[in-house]
Each structure stands twice: as C-alpha cells, then as structure tokens.
Amino acid sequence: MTFLWGLLWGLAAVMFIAGGAVIGVWWERKVAARIQMRLGPQQLGPAGVLQMIADVPKLLFKEDIVPDNADKPIFRYAPMAVFAPIAMSVAVIPFWAGWAPLDSTVGMVFYLAFPSIGVLGILLSAWSSHNTLATIGGMRAAAQMVSYEVPRSLAVLSVIVLAGSLQPTEVMDAWQWWWIPLTFVGFVVYFIASIAEMNRGPFDLPEAESELVAGYFSDYSGFRWAIFMMGEYGALISASLFGAAVFLGGYRWLPGVAGLAVFLVLAMVLITAVMWIKWTFPRLRQDQLMTFCWTVLTPLAIVQLVVAGVVALWL
Amino acid sequence: MIVAIGCAAAFSLGVYAVLTRRDVIAILAGAELMLGAANVQLVAFALSRGGDGAVVSSFALIVLVIAAAEAAVGMALVVTAYRRTRRTLVDEFGEVSG
C-alpha cells in the first residue's frame, strides 16, 4: 500500500515537472523575446499559449536516433538517470504548513544530495555516446556541477543552522521574516550556484548549443533529448521552489491558500529572474567559471554561515 | 545472520577486486567495496548488540568521511601518476623515483 502511494506520488512529481517544463519553454520564449524586443510565439492561441501543446507531439514524433557506435543500453537509459533525481528532489519541498510530499527528518540534506546523482547520468550519457565532443562536454558539466554544489550546500546550511533542524517543515515553522536580510548573501549564493547546477546561461558552457553543439547530449535526438531539456527545466522549477520556501519564507507570508499562492508567485518570480539572467549576461569562460566558484561564492557562503552561526547562538 | 553473510560476501568480493584488477582506479573501487561492507557490518553489529543509535550513527559517519578523504587522495595520486607516466596499470609502476 505504501509502495502504491509512493508510485502515485512519483507519477505526480514526473507530471508536475513535465508540465512545468512545457509551460517553462513557452514562458522562456516570451521572456527572451521581450528582452530582445521581439514578440515571441504568437500564432497559436492568445500570446501563443497553444504553442506549448504543439511542441509536445513534435518532440514525441521526432526520430529517436541511437548512434551505431554508442553503448546502446546505457545510451538509452542514461537520460532517465539525469531526470529522475530532479523529480525526486521535488518531494521534500514544503508546500503547505507542516506538509511536504515526503516530510523526511533529513529532507534538507536529501534535497542537496539527490540532484548530485544526476551528474552521474550526465557522465554516463556523455561516455556512452563514444564521441569526443560529448565526453569533453560531460566532463566539463560534471566538474562544474560538483564544484557549485559546495557553495550551494554551504548557503543552505546557514538556514539549517538558524532553524536548528534538517526537516523542511520544521525549518519553515521556525522561519522569521528578518532571516531575509540576515541570509541575503546566502540566498544570492544559492541562486547563482543553482543556475550553475542546472547548466543554464551564463553558466551553460558545458552545453553551449551554438558553439559546442550541446556538449554531453550532442548525440541525442527526439524524446531522449527532450528528457534532458525537461531535466533542466525541472531543476529550474525545483531550485526556485526550494529557494522561495527556505530563503524567502514561502507560504509563511499569508495563512492558508493565500500562503500557497504567495509561495508559487515567489517561485515564479525566481524562475523569471533566472531566464532574465540567461538572456542578459554573456557566457563565462571555463577558468572564470571555476575561479568564480572557488574564490567568490565559496568564501561568501562560509562568511554567511559564520554570521548565521553567531546569530543562532543568541537566538 | 543475513547481514553478516552479505557483508562478508561484499567484503571478499572487494578483496578479489583488489587482487585481480590491474587498473589502479578499479583497485580503489574494490577498496570502496570493502569500506562500504565494513561500515554496514559495523552499524548492524552495534545495533544487534543493543548499541545507542545516535552513537552508532556518529561513529559510522566519521568512518564514511575518512573513507571519502582516502578516495580523494587516491584519485589525486592516480591522476598525477597518469600525467607523469601515461600509465594506470599497477604492473607498470616499477620505479620508485623518477
């Protein structure tokens, strides 16, 4: 019975991410168009909203090409290993007072730990393509994601220290409005590191569509390619929801359904900000990327952690 | 009983990997097998003898961290040795200096 419920929740999470990704693609095209003084999709439906319905069958019916040279079983299933951990990470996000789909006592660490399995999926898909470009792209993506995990975890740790709990719902119960100014640096570090974690612009150099022909997934096409894209949008949605909850207070601003609405709006604002950044800033160079992570973000996160620790002593 | 047998099996598979692999990285993977199996056995033993869960967990956590540090240093050695000699097979490392 528990198993069946777990299955249902898993299905719900996958549908949530997939639906969010489809809407996200449309929204991103609109945001990008507005930034570049274009109109974006507008042919199908009002403001082109039906475009997202047209996109799905297009991807489903594209030919699924598996290169002759590839390690076929791993090539086929590695995209799932990228997508599944991201869908799993949604499970511990506190949506409602005292309720998260999986209200684990170690939920905060769970959220930080599980997306790192996706790095493995990326490396495996890159390796199984048997393609030099893909292998190099995969190694760069892995180096970037493993490095940016450090400041990201440290930033979340400052909230954990303040709340004194690893359980997301308890963190939300303990949350106070003055934590926003106190952990503002931590939030900025979390936000930037999350963008790098999901391989988005300006940190999208592992996949740089126009220059590196999409790095680690250059040999993928059709729906398997779409799974990578869904994973990327899923990471965006999941990181925005988590950031909106633990750093910005989520549902704590208003009681009941209004609180949920505030939480979702905060997450939408974060998602839009990520898209805004992607279409505004030029891409970094690989060495700049690593230097930025280790000499700017990590020390900032450590300082934030010390500040949070000192305040937590007097709490 | 089943945990003891299973961990013994995983541990001895790790021993076999260390003895038969010639690639340094695969040898380290074998060492990881031994460490993981030993850690599970440690926790299982302590709990079956009525140990305090928190003490057991903290002990196993320290073991886990030290094992991870060992793996990191090991990988750094392997990659450096490869850069110098372009080899990763243990039989090929014959010289002590150089």
Add this chain to the structure above:
Amino acid sequence: MSANDLALAVTVTVMVAGAAGTVLTSDVPRLVISLGTFLLGVAAAFLVMGSPLLAVSQVFVYVGGVLVLVLFALMMVRRSGDEKPKVATRHDLGAAVIALGVFVLLAAVLGPVAADPTPVVTAPNEVGAILLGPSLVAFELVGVLLLAALLAVLVIVKGGEDS
C-alpha cells in the same frame, strides 16, 4: 520473517549484486553503475537500520562525490573513442582462493554471533548532540584530517604539473 528482515535481505542482496558486478565487469560504465548500485544498497541498508542521516550522507558523499570522482578519473585516463576501452583485469585462481578464504573466515566467525539488527530510529539532532558532545575530539580530528587531505590533493596535483 518480518517486513524488516525482508527489507534487510533485499538491501543486502542489492549490495552483493552490485559488488559482484564491480568485480566481474571490465567495461567502464558498467563498472561504475555496479559500484553505484552497491553504494545505493549500502545507503538503503542504513535507512532500513533506522538511520536516515547516514543514508543521505552516504548518497551525498559516495554517489555524488566519490563515484563521480571514480568515473571522472576513469574518463580522464582513457579516450572514449572508437575502440572500447576495457579495465585491465587478470582473473587468477590464487586470488579467488584468498577471497573465498576471507569470505569463509568472516562468515564463520561473524555469522553465528551477529544476529540481524532490530532498527533503532535515530533523529539527526541526536547524532549532532553526540558529534558535538562526547565525541567532539573525534569530530574536530576529522575536520583536521579533511583539511590535510585537501592540501595533500592540491600539493600532489600541482607538483605533478610542474615537472
């Protein structure tokens, strides 16, 4: 056989299957997947034994850290070109005898005395209280060790570049 014993049996089976895969395959991605299966099995065993913090740390440190490191190192020292690079192995009867001996010894000595554990559910804050209380010295020493390991890795890698 209770549900707990069944869960333990399943996780231990996963562990042994992953370990066997790690030892027997000579293909790089399959070796890494097998090792990952073993490490996830270890995490599941911790979870069944009532310590979610250990399970999550295992996933964080091993699957997200060490396993990626292993795959990274394997990819770095090989080219994923047309030829399929194999992990060099020399299967050997003597090694098999030694490994079997280790297994028989461990199973014979530990099997009879080690009853299967009854899970003790441990909250993470209890573990924190132990780490920052009675075993504070050990905790700090681990911190020193990690710093030493970090510096050692830096020195080793940089020293390799100079020559």
